[in-house]
Amino acid sequence: MTTTMDGDRSGVPPLTKGERTRRRIMDSALELFGERGYTSVSLRDVAARAAITHAGLLHYFSGKDDLLITVMIDRDKQEIIALQEHIEQLSRRDGRPWTVDDVGLSWLVGQIAANQRRPDLAPLYVKLSAEATEPSHPAHNYFRKRYARLRRTLTGSMARAFATADPPVTGHDPVAAAAQVIALADGLQIQWVLDPDSVDMVASLLGYLRMLGIDPDGWALADEAAG
Amino acid sequence: MTTTMDGDRSGVPPLTKGERTRRRIMDSALELFGERGYTSVSLRDVAARAAITHAGLLHYFSGKDDLLITVMIDRDKQEIIALQEHIEQLSRRDGRPWTVDDVGLSWLVGQIAANQRRPDLAPLYVKLSAEATEPSHPAHNYFRKRYARLRRTLTGSMARAFATADPPVTGHDPVAAAAQVIALADGLQIQWVLDPDSVDMVASLLGYLRMLGIDPDGWALADEAAG
Numbered sequence: 001m002t003t004t005m006d007g008d009r010s011g012v013p014p015l016t017k018g019e020r021t022r023r024r025i026m027d028s029a030l031e032l033f034g035e036r037g038y039t040s041v042s043l044r045d046v047a048a049r050a051a052i053t054h055a056g057l058l059h060y061f062s063g064k065d066d067l068l069i070t071v072m073i074d075r076d077k078q079e080i081i082a083l084q085e086h087i088e089q090l091s092r093r094d095g096r097p098w099t100v101d102d103v104g105l106s107w108l109v110g111q112i113a114a115n116q117r118r119p120d121l122a123p124l125y126v127k128l129s130a131e132a133t134e135p136s137h138p139a140h141n142y143f144r145k146r147y148a149r150l151r152r153t154l155t156g157s158m159a160r161a162f163a164t165a166d167p168p169v170t171g172h173d174p175v176a177a178a179a180q181v182i183a184l185a186d187g188l189q190i191q192w193v194l195d196p197d198s199v200d201m202v203a204s205l206l207g208y209l210r211m212l213g214i215d216p217d218g219w220a221l222a223d224e225a226a227g
Numbered sequence: 228m229t230t231t232m233d234g235d236r237s238g239v240p241p242l243t244k245g246e247r248t249r250r251r252i253m254d255s256a257l258e259l260f261g262e263r264g265y266t267s268v269s270l271r272d273v274a275a276r277a278a279i280t281h282a283g284l285l286h287y288f289s290g291k292d293d294l295l296i297t298v299m300i301d302r303d304k305q306e307i308i309a310l311q312e313h314i315e316q317l318s319r320r321d322g323r324p325w326t327v328d329d330v331g332l333s334w335l336v337g338q339i340a341a342n343q344r345r346p347d348l349a350p351l352y353v354k355l356s357a358e359a360t361e362p363s364h365p366a367h368n369y370f371r372k373r374y375a376r377l378r379r380t381l382t383g384s385m386a387r388a389f390a391t392a393d394p395p396v397t398g399h400d401p402v403a404a405a406a407q408v409i410a411l412a413d414g415l416q417i418q419w420v421l422d423p424d425s426v427d428m429v430a431s432l433l434g435y436l437r438m439l440g441i442d443p444d445g446w447a448l449a450d451e452a453a454g
Contacts, residue, residue, distance in 0.1 A: 131354060134354075
């Protein structure tokens with residue numbers, strides 16, 4: 001049913017009833033995975049949270065793995081769209097084309113600032129990425145690829161930040177620094193989710209970047225992510 | 228039964244049959260929690276892995292939460308004993324008293340080097356600490372306290388390393404640097420467990436410490452942890 005409806009969409013029409021139900025199921029799944037992790041949540045739990053029958057849910061998703069992967073890919077899509085909009089906004093503002101390399105690091109810090117204000121997402125990623133370290137976990141390949149992609153993207157951003165720093169940074173390897181800044185963000189989130197008063201995630205990340213010789217003052221954080 | 232036996236112990240006598248069974252249950256639990264996380268492992272799974280009946284297991288542990296907490300506290304005890312032995316060894320070697328502040332950072336790096344060679348422990352801590360971010364998780368308070376204690380210990384070690392560096396490091400806050408090095412170690416482990424070829428955890432940690440102005444060359448890593 002949703003597939004047929006999808007074919008009719010043009011521009012951004014209001015969601016159909018089926019699409020709204022599908023979205024409600026995905027939101028409920030995200031909430032529950034964030035609260036308890038993936039493994040210990042059942043499809044029946046998701047159905048109950050979404051106020052739909054178990055059979056009704058199976059009309060939209062073939063199973064829990066399907067639901068998880070769909071939800072994660074949907075989150076990624078939303079993030080890519082938001083990042084593109086952010087880049088276009090900066091390009092229009094400055095009358096010159098910005099790229100992902102230009103904004104990768106400020107985007108990462110902005111996401112962490114956003115997580116600090118939306119305390120449901122950090123636990124979700126903390127729990128899912130940890131569970132998914134198990135090779136048999138349905139999101140294992142997703143997270144392997146996600147981290148590989150993140151390292152690649154942030155290597156470009158790191159190289160750009162090193163080259164444009166004043167003075168330019170020559171003593172650090174962008175590949176190693178990219179893996180390090182991702183690790184730092186992940187690890188800070190664990191401590192923060194366990195005890196929000198224990199660490200200031202944004203200050204710590206900015207301090208780390210300054211230590212590398214990068215000056216984050218004057219960075220344009222995304223509007224919705226600005227601390 | 229074990230309690231009575233405990234009362235009789237002096238020195239390091241061989242384990243009784245009951246103690247050996249108890250130890251086997253704990254080892255099986257550690258293995259399974261490391262493989263699948265805590266939430267999705269049942270007491271029956273642990274009993275099966277330990278080759279004991281479910282009723283037999285309940286003779287030793289009142290439930291899964293009891294088992295988890297016992298296992299974690301036991302791991303901590305083993306680590307404290309190993310750390311003490313390491314400190315005593317260095318003190319004897321050099322004829323002067325070493326302290327935790329002196330060896331905290333090298334110990335942390337040594338543990339990560341050890342995890343890199345014993346690939347069962349890193350997934351265990353990655354998964355358990357992530358699950359335990361949930362306030363209702365039985366190990367939530369354990370991990371909150373564990374991180375608070377780690378930050379405190381490593382703040383002392385960081386301050387000592389800054390003071391004894393050549394030249395002494397004055398521009399960094401030991402409290403923030405302690406939270407950062409723990410976060411880095413945790414985050415590197417997530418990437419490493421997902422894809423062991425993606426990051427060199429020890430090199431990354433040592434690089435971070437060098438960036439802080441600390442020189443880790445010539446550090447005595449613990450024997451069992453030496454990379």
